[in-house]
Amino acid sequence: MGVAVCSLKWEAARTGSQRIVYDSDGYHLVRFPYEESEESYDPWGMHDPGKAYPDPESGLIVPSHDGWGTVSALVFWAPDSRPVEYRARFVRDPLGSSTGYDSTATTDSAPTGGNQFRTYMWQMFVRKDTPLGLKVTARASGDVPVPAALTLAEFKLAVQTDVHVPE
Numbered sequence: 001m002g003v004a005v006c007s008l009k010w011e012a013a014r015t016g017s018q019r020i021v022y023d024s025d026g027y028h029l030v031r032f033p034y035e036e037s038e039e040s041y042d043p044w045g046m047h048d049p050g051k052a053y054p055d056p057e058s059g060l061i062v063p064s065h066d067g068w069g070t071v072s073a074l075v076f077w078a079p080d081s082r083p084v085e086y087r088a089r090f091v092r093d094p095l096g097s098s099t100g101y102d103s104t105a106t107t108d109s110a111p112t113g114g115n116q117f118r119t120y121m122w123q124m125f126v127r128k129d130t131p132l133g134l135k136v137t138a139r140a141s142g143d144v145p146v147p148a149a150l151t152l153a154e155f156k157l158a159v160q161t162d163v164h165v166p167e
Contacts, residue, residue, distance in 0.1 A: 002161040006046035006061045008032035009039035009154045015053065017078055017149035020138060025101070026145050027087070027135035029059040029094050030075070030153050039154060046157065056095060060131040061157045068163040069126035071105075073134045076152035077116035083138035083146055085110060088120050094133035103135070125165045132157060 010018065010032045020028040033053030034040060044064040051057035063069065071090050077083075089106040093099045105122035126132065134155045138148035 002065075004044040004046070004064050004067075004159045004161055005041060005157070006044065007039055007041040007154070007156045008034065008047055008061065010053075010152070012151040017151055018054070018153070020136065020145075020148045020150070022137065022145050023135075025103075025135070027089065027137045029056055029091075030134045030136060030150065030155065031056070031058045032153070032155060033058060059094070059133050061133075061155065062131045063126040063128050063157065063159050065159050065161040066128050066165040067126060067159040067161045068123065068165075069132075069160075070121065070123045070158045071132060071134075072121040072156045073119065074152070074154040075118045075120075075134075075136060075150060077118075077138065078149040078151050079115060080138070080148055082140055083111060083148060084141050085139040086116060086118060087137045087139065088118065089135050090120070090122050090124075091133045091135050092126075092130055094131065094135060097131065099127070099130050125163075126157070126159055127165060
């Protein structure tokens with residue numbers, strides 16, 4: 001059983017906080033520069049290091065194989081009293097460059113009394129060359145996106161490559 005893996009990590013300590021800039025869907029595509037570190041790993045070439053952070057394409061993992069994919073993410077939000085809800089979703093083709101925007105596994109949560117740390121995981125069929133992204137939003141009452149910032153984010157894909165992907 002073959003598995004292809006891509007692991008990305010971004011942290012504010014290297015580049016400063018990542019300000020949330022909302023797309024037309026009210027979400028922000030989290031960006032990831034590819035930097036050699038203990039968490040960044042990409043021997044299958046699924047994250048283009050030529051797409052410089054903070055270019056939107058620096059937020060993409062492009063599967064190198066068709067298969068059964070497990071996507072996971074870690075998000076640390078900067079302390080802020082405005083949001084009453086945090087959301088995240090995984091999106092196939094978040095920039096609309098191949099198969100069309102297709103979000104899945106949207107998750108929402110209320111702020112806790114301390115810092116806002118979130119983890120997410122989902123499993124789905126993935127296709128070679130259909131990009132995947134992690135999108136997040138912070139919402140105020142009335143479902144209105146509010147300015148917010150991230151201090152750390154990780155985005156990972158593991159593709160089980162010997163699985164038949166239905167058409």
